[in-house]
Amino acid sequence: MGLTYAILGTGALGGFYGARLQQAxxxxxxxxxxxxxxxREFGLVVDSVDGDFKLPQVNAYRRVTDMPRCDVVAIAxxxxxxxxxxxxxxxxxxxxxxxxxxxxxxxxETKVASIVGSDRVIGGLCFxxxxxxxxxxIHHLDYKKIAMGEYAPDYTPVGVTQRMEAIAADFExxxxxxELASDLFLARWKKLVWNIPFNxxxxxxxxxxxxxMADDHTRSLAEQLMRxxxxxxxxxxxxxxxxxxxxxxxxxxxxMLDHTLKMKPYRPSMKIDYDEHRPLELEAIFGNPLRAxxxxxxxxxxxxxxxxxxxFLDARNRLGxxxx
Numbered sequence: 459m460g461l462t463y464a465i466l467g468t469g470a471l472g473g474f475y476g477a478r479l480q481q482a483x484x485x486x487x488x489x490x491x492x493x494x495x496x497x498r499e500f501g502l503v504v505d506s507v508d509g510d511f512k513l514p515q516v517n518a519y520r521r522v523t524d525m526p527r528c529d530v531v532a533i534a535x536x537x538x539x540x541x542x543x544x545x546x547x548x549x550x551x552x553x554x555x556x557x558x559x560x561x562x563x564x565x566x567e568t569k570v571a572s573i574v575g576s577d578r579v580i581g582g583l584c585f586x587x588x589x590x591x592x593x594x595x596i597h598h599l600d601y602k603k604i605a606m607g608e609y610a611p612d613y614t615p616v617g618v619t620q621r622m623e624a625i626a627a628d629f630e631x632x633x634x635x636x637e638l639a640s641d642l643f644l645a646r647w648k649k650l651v652w653n654i655p656f657n658x659x660x661x662x663x664x665x666x667x668x669x670x671m672a673d674d675h676t677r678s679l680a681e682q683l684m685r686x687x688x689x690x691x692x693x694x695x696x697x698x699x700x701x702x703x704x705x706x707x708x709x710x711x712x713x714m715l716d717h718t719l720k721m722k723p724y725r726p727s728m729k730i731d732y733d734e735h736r737p738l739e740l741e742a743i744f745g746n747p748l749r750a751x752x753x754x755x756x757x758x759x760x761x762x763x764x765x766x767x768x769x770f771l772d773a774r775n776r777l778g779x780x781x782x
Contacts, residue, residue: 464528464550470588472534473596477502482632487517487525494520496593506598527552534560537742540569547573558582562653563742564646567609579609581642583649587724599722603635607642615641647691652714653743654687655680657728658764668723684711686758690751697754738772
């Protein structure tokens, strides 16, 4: 029998990946909140650059206590909802199951490990442009790759394991490219190379990726922020393993800028959350990397400035304020 999957958070990310897994024949169970009644009656609809499809029937649940225990529990919730995880994870995870953390930011696996044990956690970095445009309706615009790596205490590199390969095989059958990362810590920092500048600046500048890349000043600022991310990663790796050759190559900055330039006009997830007056994932994406770098002896001034601006905007936005 194949692996069974639980998707905690059936939004733009969880809805897309879970639907693709089910479409490819996997047994998938979806936890929903506001969309529960709609999805239970009408299923999931995915409009995708790879071809539109509909799943008329899905296994939809309002409570984890109603879900069967699964081999793989994918966390597709925002990190601002991680306070719910102690109640959500134990009822749905098999005794020999694993949690796949499909979230942005640094240090997110540590919280999960404190609940289920560090030997039952895999981190996943999603390179995906996708939006939820209506109840049970996902619009996939671009990209879809997941970088996946085993978690270990202090983010010690583990290497590729058999269970990673088994999960990767299911995703690849669903048409999702998988990169098996032997160093989850460095993979997390690599994702921040894009997330810190483009999620943060999209809110501060009220702009899409297309608008930011079309402006020389903003593109230059994004590159400067990316260089600070590389510096932060290098400082943290040096503090963890002095003399290590682990690093993010300089060319990765230009790769990310080129990808963003070719990307279809896109509102990053933090901009969508801001526009919808939802809490921003500031601690996972900005606060944790800043604190990790500071502990390693390095201050990242431009990232810190962006973080402070976002804290002001987030607080005012949640109180119903506007930019006017």
